[in-house]
Amino acid sequence: MRALPVLSRADSCLARGYATSVDDDLGTTDKRESMHFDLLVVGAGPAGLSAAIRFKQARHLFGVRLPNPPQMKHKGNFVISLSETVRWLGRKAEELGVEIFPGFAGAKVMYGPGGEVHGVQTNDFGVAKDGKRKDSFQLGMALTARATLLAEGCRGSLSQAVMKRFGLREKAGAQPQTYALGLKEVWEVAPEKHKPGLVVHAVGHPLPWDVYGGSFIYHMPDSRVALGLVVALDYRNPHLNLYQEFQQFKRHPMVARLLEGGTCLQYGARTLNEGGWQSIPSLAFPGGALVGDSAGFLNVPKIKGTHTAMKSGMLAAEAAFNAMTSQPAGRPLDLSAYETAFKSSWVDQELFRERNIRPSFSLGAGIWGGIAYSALDTYLLRGQAPWTLRHRYADHERLKPAAECTPREYPKPDGQITFDLNTSLFRSQTNHEHDQPPHLRLVNPKLPEVGCGSALIVVNLPVYDGPEARYCPAGVYEWVAGDDGAKHLQINAQNCLHCKACDIKDPTQNIRWTVPEGGGGPSYTVM
Known part of the structure; x- marks a missing residue:
């Protein structure tokens, strides 16, 4: 009696379809159902089964449970939608008499006669694409103040201008700021899969070993789950497609099981400041100050910055109030007391403890080297190492030529868990x-x-293979073939999610993100 060979499947099925094959015995052509796998092992004896088991073990090295570091513990915290929280804060502010101007974007910093910040100018309405005024044209407003707090979030355009004008980074001896792009979705999942309050953090998967990043899953109320992937923008391989990496994250069996049968409600993306303590610029300038992620107060290991942003805003407001009651009218307000208060606050202390975690992943040892150092810094040194690791390069300086890097292949979306x-x-x-x-x-x-327009970019395309088409999570930058057969850059500005990745990652730093006509952009309701 002869044993028949057994086909063992070492990994989950990726696709099911039909294949046409020729039956050697019958000489006929049959249409057969086909299934595709990552690895197919023919034979289920000791060798075959050992191969399948070892392959699964190798796969499970990524996602493996790690000890929960103290900064990742969330017991006693609340899982919230930031969009909903901001709307709630807006209502509370208006109840106190705060005037809020939705739909108006700060387009330009206004300066007083002494060079101090005097306020901001909102952008003009009703300007056509060719620069001509339409019938609906309306000049933007000049909003002036004794003190101007810039709270634009990560890579704010006005904040960047003020930092440059007053040399705030140089004044503080700040190291280059480094950033990450966070891609996020909110789902409504099956009630039996929902675990209110559950928080899951992961590092690495599905990113290459030399790319810093990780993922998160938050179980919010009402069977909603927020999940996302955060990718550091100092990555080297220009073939990396950040949107596709996020889709790849959702293909992980644990994530896929959670999302199966659910409904994706919303998608968005935003850059994050990851430089931490050593990348914070001087906070005060004549006539105002930087607060929140305009300055960069994200706690990278926690992947949290809302608490530090809120505290910095409160400290700046207190300093502004005290300055207005004690300093002479008609002169630029000095908000240096805010910087002093910040440096003695728990925010500065918290960021100081975590200062070496992020740069440890850029020392050349990849994800595992960074994890090893982070464990040493967290558990043994407890954030009090007698040294401070440096951020040596800006993110746009890190890309390698495309010819030196391996292309990344991505499966097609299934329309259920992964999407175009x-x-x-x-x-x-x-x-x-x-x-x-x-x-x-x-x-x-x-x-x-x-x-611009139909003109060819002659560095980004031939050297880096047009990376803007892959780091942008919204398809703003698209390479299309022209009538001459050459590729030309098409900018689909209407797709923009206001994430600022292009402003950060462009190798030649020639792209600048500015505010569109007021009210334009994404409209997040549950993010």
């Missing part, structure tokens, strides 16, 4: 008036390596 980009963009509810000047601009249109 246009479907996700629809869920972001992003919208811009089409007939307006583009808010994504070139610093120097005459720079020989960058053109």
